[in-house]
Amino acid sequence: MSIEARPAAGSLPPSQPGQGKRTKTRLRRRIDLLPYALITPLIVFIIVLALVPAGMTLVQSFYKAQPLNPPNSFVGLGNFFRLFADDTVVSSMVNTGWYVLIGVVLSTVLGIFMAVTLQKPFRGRSILIAVLILPWALPGVVEGIVWSGIWDSNTGLLNSVLTSLHLIDTYQVFLGQNQFVTILLIEIVQVWQMTPLSTLLILAALQNIPGELYEAAALDGATGWEAFLRVTLPLARPGIAVAMVQAVIATLNVFDQPFVLNGAAATGASVTQQIYFVSFQNLDFGQGYALSLLVTIVTVAISLVIVRLVYRTVEF
Template sequence: MTSSAGAETPVATATEEPPPPARRRRRRGPDLLPYVLVAPVAAFIVCLAIVPAVFTVVKSFYRVDELDPPERFVGFGNFTSLFHDSAVVSSTENTLLYVLVGVALSTVLGIAMAVTLQRPFRGRSMVIAVLILPWALPGIVEGILWTGIFDPNAGLLNSVLTSLHLTSDYHVLLGQDRLLTIALIELVQVWQITPLSALLVLAALQLIPGELYEAAEIDGASPWKSFLRITLPLARPGVAVAMVQAVIATLNVFDQPYVLNGAASTGASLTMQTYFISFENLDFGTGYALSLLITLVTLLFSVLVVRFVYRRVEL
């Protein structure tokens, strides 16, 4: 409509949008609830892991001897003395053998067990429960159990070998031959860590669609070819995690060689040398240095395993 002055008066239509709501003058602050919930765990990790780690790094550059105070800065002197210590060098060789044997055996056996348990069958839950038992037992308890098996006088292993006429009489199995001692000790550790490897690989196998195996079977692929072309490639994330936990366990093995073989050099590991240097020789500075080196080597080996074994799988 038009006014007498000739100006048009705006007319509101039904389609006209209402004016936008006024902006809130006060913005909502950040949500602090997630940080509050995570704070106790973060504080626990800092106190339990990061603080001791920093303390170890700092003390590894000092001469810390409770019988010869005060502490003195020696730079890389503790690390240099480790490379000239024959016991440490021998333990390093033993530990590398532990890693090679342990990682290889636990990975192969873990994959075999996981493939066996991949498809449901009657009693599968019971088998998995029994499988976990060796992993759930403490290393010292396992060492004591296997001491009876390796006993030179009335051990089960000597009895079986004699019954099968593989040996004429009972023998001392541990502490005499270096390779045999390491093999038998690592057999005990493999018995402990393989169940976890199997469960980790089994978790990866459960994510593989059954349609892939059905398609491979229709195409005429044999079970072995399906294993090589489907199972192994798609299970690589689980295999990588299993290998990493095996590397960590074997590089830091202590309970089994200490219980089964004592302080004998034929089976001593690097962690055992850390104990001997720190608490028997009271040379804590060198013990800190060796602990730091073991940590760095463990981290390096784990990164290499993840780098060359792990592959991201997209189905």
């Protein structure tokens, strides 16, 4: 006669093999959903405000979209052909090329110089960095208005200084006369805005360079210039690359400074100004979409080239 063991009253039945593991797995899955739930609003925000407009721009750039001349119709590459046949648009592309070249070179060189100056702690360094950020914090329209007091042909500071130094006899018109001079003076205003950000990006890269490397270079007999070329520049390339990319994006999309300082004059008009004029003055949204798409493609292409040529992974 066999006696079977039965659980005592009020006791829980024995757990099945693997039941505890399944419970832990379900709990872990519930916990793993939390990060996705947290980033969902950001993903929705990016899709609604970035990807959807980008998709609409891509599609509509191949359509004739003129509210005063309906209906919309598919024209293929017709919008792009009409853009390149427009002398005003082509001139703005040339102007923007100069904006990019001057802006990227000046902001990067000045950013490196200022970052190296601020690399080592000194008295008043934090105050100087705070002052440095101010031009970057100002809107482009405000900067254009401020600098118009310098470039103005009637009461401008530049004319006043040059006249006082007897370098010129009469006040000169600097903006709107010569194309290169106009672009250079306008781009100086934008460089004044972009350089603080370039400086901070490069300075962040310099702060990661160990001081022992400079000590080793000094022991090897390297001068300050040689240490800059062989230690500072190579190890700061990630920050320099990021600074150059942000400068490319800013200069390719420059609008406020040319519009405030030079209006709609062709001597300094940028591509983004032409996007505005074509879309909202000519009410030709198809061409506006096409020109916006071209700017986006060029921005991505130049940024990839800079990252490819300049950026390097640095490990200490």
